[in-house]
Amino acid sequence: MQDPIIALATPNGVSAIAVIRLSGRGVIYAVNQVFKGKDLTQQASHTIHFGVIRQGQTVIDEVLVSIFIAPHSFTKEDSVEISCHGSPFIVAQLIELFVARGVRVADPGEFTKRAFLNGRFDLTQAEAVADLIAANSALTHQIALNQMRGGFSSQLQELRKALIHMAALLELELDFSEEDIALVDRIHLKTLTTELLATLQQLIESFKLGNVIKNGIAVTILGAPNVGKSTLLNALLQEERAIVSPIAGTTRDTIEGHLNLDGLLFRFVDTAGLREKASDDIEAIGIERAKQQASKALVVLYLVDLSCMTVVQAEQAIATLNLAKASLIKIGNKMDIASSAALTAFKAKNYLLTAAQTNEGIDKLKSKILNLFNQAQIQTAETVVVNARHYERLQKSKTALEAIRTGLEEHLPNELLASAIQIALHSLGEITGTITTEEILGEIFSKFCIGK
Structure with a gap:
């Protein structure tokens, strides 16, 4: 843990700027040996210096070098950050230059690990990074x-x-x-x-x-084939995430999409249509997976087709579901082509009415989902274990x-x-x-x- 270490701190790939970090014994001296500019060993902590880095007489890049003198650094060791142009070739050249001078490539998380071992913070704080x-x-x-x-x-x-x-x-x-x-x-x-x-x-x-907060709140979309589940998923996500077709049973597997609503992350899962007899073995597997998703969800959106299903049929179908853990939101879809009698009947049974194809009722649905969770309580909680x-x-x-x-x-x-x-x-x-x-x-x- 006393070795000088080096790693790229910014993502791999072409970018405007890349940042290379060094930490450990002698890193300021190591950088100073190849840096053409001010004498870095004579500079104060938390200062930035412009210059070039050379390999012999060849200039590798113009850089900005930030100096952090122990114990006033993230790792509580002498540290240097080199801001260079974000060319993968330049980054590789710079890292190779210092590795040849005895600096070791850092292990995953080694900068934070050193900060913990050097008393910068405890392990819970390190994990929070x-x-x-x-x-x-x-x-x-x-x-x-x-x-x-x-x-x-x-x-x-x-x-x-x-x-x-x-x-x-x-x-x-x-x-x-x-x-x-x-x-x-x-x-x-x-x-x-x-x-x-x-x-x-x-x-x-x-x-x-x-x-739940860390991994996203699981929301499963259930319903018979061709009631508009995939259309609803696309409307919620505002993208063509699922294939939509008038052919019943298009969705055979689960399709997942993420949506951030007022700071809460939701995982919406579209599923195969539920019906008593599957058309083939693949659809049967899809129906079984839909039921599994429903048993794990915190919220279930159950869709019915207002244009061809009665309230009695819808309630009977819902009664067969296993929703021990989930909050249920009943949705009557295709309100744009439903009769006024159907709209009145389903509304009386607390169905939220939507027309997913035209986005009608989608904002109301999002609000209803959010209302299931006490955000004020979540936001004011002193400590939440994740x-x-x-x-x-x-x-x-x-x-x-x-x-x-x-x-x-x-x-x-x-x-x-x-x-x-x-x-x-x-x-x-x-x-x-x-x-x-x-x-x-x-x-x-x-x-x-x-x-x-």
């Missing part, structure tokens, strides 16, 4: 930024402080066990344990929300705390209570990186971009 880069909506951006700034870390630190306080009290009583002196108020410990469990439970429950690793460790901590509470109620020996507290502390420490292994770090940072 990757989430921030991958943010695809206003809410995922907000959650990642909050975590990167230490919102989640501070909550975990408070939990650890309370547990350490409990452990210290129990250890103190163990030291005086031969004198038979009771130094610990067990009622106080039980109250404290209950409070900690409530905080942990809140964090654990937020994972369901966080997972990482499966964090969720698993929180569950372990909760199990340990439940064991402590049971132990206090059953008057178990302090040794057993102290052991359970250590398990809870260890699990929380694995989240923040207070307790970690090279294997865990390797798994986390391997998912990062090279250059970050």
Whole structure:
């Protein structure tokens, strides 16, 4: 971890400008050796200098070089960023130049890993860097930024402080066990344990929300063949995502599209038309996949054709669906060719009326979908857990705390209570990186971009 490292920090490919990052021992001197301009070793931190980089007498490129002197850098090491022209040839030439001078190509996430190991931030904040880069909506951006700034870390630190306080009290009583002196108020410990469990439970429950926000809210479009499901998907996405045809059963597999609505990411899934008897084996597989998507969705849009289906038929079809987890929005489509009697009948049964082919009613549908989710609650939530690793460790901590509470109620020996507290502390420490292994770090940072 002391090696000087180098990587392209901007995306590969032709661009106006590319940024190459270096960090580690001697990188300012290494760049200065090939830089024609000011003496970089004599410049102040956080300064930018114009010049050229040469290989022998050959100029590779005119560049801007930014200097960051330890510990005032992202990695807390000496760091340099070279802004050059975004030619892949120039980038390759520059990286090869420094590799020949003993600078190693960085591993994925190695800059952030060094920042963590050098105490720049804890592991949850390091992981938030990757989430921030991958943010695809206003809410995922907000959650990642909050975590990167230490919102989640501070909550975990408070939990650890309370547990350490409990452990210290129990250890103190163990030291005086031969004198038979009771130094610990067990009622106080039980109250404290209950409070900690409530905080942990809140964090654990937020994972369901966080997972949805991070991966997108699953919305499945269901209905009989040829009711306009693919047309609805295209209207929602404002693009020709699915093939539309008057031939019933055109859609044989699931078709997915993403849409950002007021900062929330939705995954809309068009499915094969549902009917009792499939025309062939392929359609049968498509119908089965449609049912699977419905069982996993948070929202189901069930379409009926207002021009040829009665309310009774529609309600009977909906009654056969397995929608244990999903919120159902009933949609009467093709309102532009339906009778006034049909419009009145379906409206009375709370069907939202649309004409997907002409985009009529689509904005109302989007609003109805959004109203299912309390955005104010999401946006004001202090901490939302989005990482499966964090969720698993929180569950372990909760199990340990439940064991402590049971132990206090059953008057178990302090040794057993102290052991359970250590398990809870260890699990929380694995989240923040207070307790970690090279294997865990390797798994986390391997998912990062090279250059970050």
